Amino acid sequence: MTQLPRPRAAEICRGIAALLVVAILLVGVPIGLYAVGGSPLPHQIPSWAQITATLMGPDSDQQVFLAAIGLLGWIAWVQFAIAVGTETISYLAGRPARSLPHPARPLQLLARNLITTTALAFSATATLTPTSASASAHTIATAPSAPHEPSPVQDTATEVTADRDGWEPLLGDGTAQQTESREPTWTTRIIHRGDNLWNLARRAYGSGTYYSKIFKASHRLDQPAGVPDLTDPNHLHPGQRVRLPQIRHRSAPSSDSAAIPPAKDPRPSAPAKAPGDDVPARPRPAPKKAASRQVPNPIVAPPRAPSPPAQTPHSTDDQQPFSSITLPSGSTIGLGLAAALSIAVAATRLHRRRRHHPADTVQDTAPAEPPPPPVAKARKAYLDRAFADHDAPVPSDAELLNSDHTTPAPEHTTLGTRNDSPISLPLAGLSLGLHGDGAHATARAITIELLGKASRDRAQLLLPQPDFDLLFPASDLTSTAPTPPGLTITPTVAAAVAELETELLRRARLLEITDQPDLAALRAADPAEPLPTLLLVASIPEHAATVHTIAQLGHRHGIGALILNPWSYGTSLHLTEHATVTHAEGPHADTLTGAHLFHLTSDDARAMLDILRSATGTPPSETEDALPSPRPTQDRAPAPVPAPRPAPELPTPPRPSGDDQPRPIRLQLLGPVQLHTINGPISTGLRRSARDLLAYLALHPNGITRAQAISHLWPDHPPAKATSAFNTAVANIRKTLRTASGLREPMFLIHTTGLYRLDAVLIDVDLWHLTTTLSNASRATNAPDRIAALTPAPDLYTGHFASDLTHEWAETHREHLRRRTIDALADLADLLQHDHPERALTTLEYAITHDPYGENLYRTIMKLQTHLGHPDAAQRTYQLLASRLADLDAEPDDQTHQLLTDLQRSPNP
Secondary structure: OOOOOHHHHHHHHHHHHHHHHHHHHHHHHHHHHHHHHOOOOOOOOOOHHHHHHHHHOOOOOOHHHHHHHHHHHHHHHHHHHHHHHHHHHHHHHOOOOOOOOHHHHHHHHHHHHHHHHHHHHOHHHHOOOOHHHHOEEEEOOOOOOOOOOOOHHHHHHHHHHHHOOOOOOOOOOOOOOOOOOOOOOEEEEEOOOOOOHHHHHHHHHOOHHHHHHHHHHHOOOOOOOOOOOOOOOOOOOOOOEEEEEOOOOOEOOOOOOOOOOOOOOOOOOOOOOOOOOOOOOOOOOOOHHHHOOEOOOOOOOOOOOOOOOOOOOOOOHHHOOOOEEEOOOOOEEEHHHHHHHHHHHHHHHHHHHHHOOOOOOHHHOOOOOOOOHHHHHHHHHHHHHHOHHHOOOOOOHHHHHHHHHOOOOOOEEEEEEEOOEEEEEEOOOOEEEEEEOOHHHHHHHHHHHHHHOOOOOOEEEEEEHHHHHHHOOOOOOOOOOOOOOOEEEEOOHHHHHHHHHHHHHHHHHHHHHHOOOOHHHHHHHOOOOOOOEEEEEEOOOOOOHHHHHHHHHHHHHOEEEEEOOOOOOOEEEEEOOOOEEEEEEEOOHHHHOOOEEOEOOHHHHHHHHHHHHHOOOOOHHHHHHHOOOOOOEOOEOOOOOOOOOOOOOOOOOOOOOOOOOOOOEEEEOEOOOEEEEOOEEOOOOOOHHHHHHHHHHHHOOOOEOHHHHHHHHOOOOOHHHHHHHHHHHHHHHHHHHHHHHOOOOOOOEEEEOOEEEEOOOOEEEHHHHHHHHHHHHHHOOOHHHHHHHHOOHHHHOOOOEOOOOOOHHHHHHHHHHHHHHHHHHHHHHHHHOOOOHHHHHHHHHHHHHHOOOOHHHHHHHHHHHHHOOOHHHHHHHHHHHHHHHHHHOOOOOHHHHHHHHHHHHOOOO
């Protein structure tokens, strides 16, 4: 047990003071009023004549005035007493209190603040039932159990399950009790919105008529704090717990023995019927054919096969469930985090494009920095599973960023998978403790995913500095360095808890002022108010009742807690090294036992933190200046300065680009990858893997080896499977092109001396024309030759390279080619602006269609427009830039704003 910190003593003092204030106002005020003015009730009821005489006569001794003051005091005291009673009952019931009439609102707000302060200090008394009575513990063996033959009961269960779509057995695998001396076992179920006892019984036992068994086993069950007891089978409340007992009598209920439902049927009033699922409106006699059929005890899912041996970290994603992604390091994340990282990569690129200054010459263009390997892997997996695998267009960086603008604040967090299905818990009111070898890795995954969704005040995490250092060792983030949006690092745990209390009180006052029931309603009523979902991630003493009380109140206020140690107040999970839940206690134990939770290594988490930080547009120079120098150690040498990464080489065509002889096949790589013949596009027959191979071959006109293709296109496949995939793609290319062109003899894809290459005599590639133009411009020695070489560039660059490919090599080359082309267009405009300003302006306007965030391009356009006598056009260009930068949550920088001001003052420099 940890020693109580000093801030806890201060909290107790505040709670005692609040309790004394309540006692004084409830007890001391009436005693004082009685001592000064006596009883507010008259000894006898005065007549109307006496009332009139008293009010109309002179008040020489001030008796009427004092009596009026005393009466007002008694009225205020009664209102305060009612407010205290209302708020106390509502707090214990876990529901928001009804607002009193407006004259009593200030007193109700005072009572609410005093009760909340008292509850935060003495929250140990706020728990209505002990943890041992309310929490259920579940343990699974770490070693796989021996396989066994399914019993007839399990066979029957399998048959019933197969007959009903969407069937979800509620009772786990287990055998019926054989001896009468043993107590019957049960499973605890938490009620969610829309549940009713009839459907629970039908899913657990195969018949809704067993609802009475559930009610009898549950109506005396202790409920969590703030949740009403189960007293009526027709009225269930979310959060209630019910017991699903094992029924010993297996005979199906006949018309005589079936339980008769109450007058009001606990089933839904208008249930949605699935095909073949006919739920009777009232108990009906069982058919004779089914009268002898036994109802399984209980109906369970078929036994799971023994788990295979643990796979090495390089196992393919095809072996993982759809909702999880395995990274090269062995980390496992969900699609939600992969989507957030994809958006962060997109935002990082767009910010870099905004800051980019075109190079003086085309060959000086610096290479674009690729995302870290774990981030690139997660991004590719997300784009493939969400778009490419469904033949949907892969969104551009700008489209990804725009889609994030309408994303609401996160309400749930996906912890992992169980039986290949994702498991999520609500963030509001989350009270989850993690311990064991995999606790920190799982906490990293939860933290990073929430940070990825935290922009625009949607989520906020509070981490004490010691816990941040524990989760993210050797991280570059410090209290002085820029942090990702939504991350607040406090010096101590006490400071984090104090900030949590302050925010809880602030939100309570906002809900009271706006008269809204919860945070979701307040967000809808006032979207401009920053109200992020708030999560505390910290190691908390096991008896930290303050955090428990805040989490209880957090259901309404959008606050939760993720505890990095065993947690007796909520759900506590023990995790293995690979983040498998082997032991669970608390309200969500049934759901999480045996689940495989997402987890991140510290290196992967650090790379993801860096990309989330760069997504805010923080310039690299500012970041480097803010970072502290690494601490010297005796056994660690200074890290070497990484060498500049070479830029991707532009493909050199194997033949002169000026050869205008038509080819039977044309490969389009600028934009979506497409094949064309003389008669039109080839729309059928080509596999996606063959399309990817064509794009990779076009980048290497001189040829590639089979090993090169496999390492870039099928890196996660076993060697035999990858070789088969490569051969299948080559065969598909040849077959499709022969069918489309009508040429039966050509190979189209030539294999000589161990190299595979495209047949340049038969296949024309638009990328080769563009790269030839850029190469010619880089070799030009004077301005006229450079202008002549660059003039075709605007017509040749019709789109981004292979925009529907998600491979890392494709994205790297796409960004580099875009930058080379934009620099070439800027160079062409610079060469033309003195003699042909209108043509230069047209070239720059075309450039911003492919680079809508390059601020330097807009400044050059504004200067040219003003030089041509169109200052109003310069104003519109500035407004266009501002509207596009709004997608990045940014504004034109001071240099651009100053330029607009100068141009307006001196329109004709």
